[in-house]
Amino acid sequence: MSETILVGNKKYTLTEFHGEVVDQQVSETSYRSNTSYINEHDQAVSRTSSGTHTTKEFFLVNQQGEERAYSFTNAPIPSIRPGHIAQVMIVNRQGTKDSHYVFFRNTTLNMEYVDLGAIEKLCDTPERKALGLAAAAIGGFFMFFCLWRLFTFFFLEAGFSGLLPIIVAAPISYFTFKLTRDSFIKRKQQLQNEIISRRF
Missing domain, CATH: 1.10.287 (Helix Hairpins)
Known part of the structure; x- marks a missing residue:
């Protein structure tokens, strides 16, 4: 379900979907990067950084039988498994391609995640x-x-x-x-x- 909301003098499109989790998958991708530069003492410096991106993907089916797929990367959303009831909200600032996942709720566990950073980006006109x-x-x-x-x-x-x-x-x-x-x-x-x- 999508609707237009007015915040201040700005219009946003809020899309909400909730339903039962029918499938979910967690994947991890490792990354490694090297950076080289010359410091103020004319010495060559090399830095290596590494880490892991965690992606949670899941499918929701609502009471009307509509299905949606969602994917969150490196977001601290609550744990989910098939059979749980969950809700997702996406907000887009109208007139832009600026769209963000802003809310996830696992209704079964009564746990939720609000992405305050995404909300801040949407308001930073x-x-x-x-x-x-x-x-x-x-x-x-x-x-x-x-x-x-x-x-x-x-x-x-x-x-x-x-x-x-x-x-x-x-x-x-x-x-x-x-x-x-x-x-x-x-x-x-x-x-x-x-x-x-x-x-x-």
């Missing part, structure tokens, strides 16, 4: 990034301006009026940053609440 850059630019400008004013106040005896822009600039910079951050946190919490409210 280009507009928010632009606002964040604007806030950083404004903050950087005001910081430079304030330091210059402090310098002129202490070393060039510009007088107390030289500190007035600092009193004005510091709150503007702080509230611009805070507004951007708070808006992002609110949108993230709203999306998480929308997902949790559809828990089966």
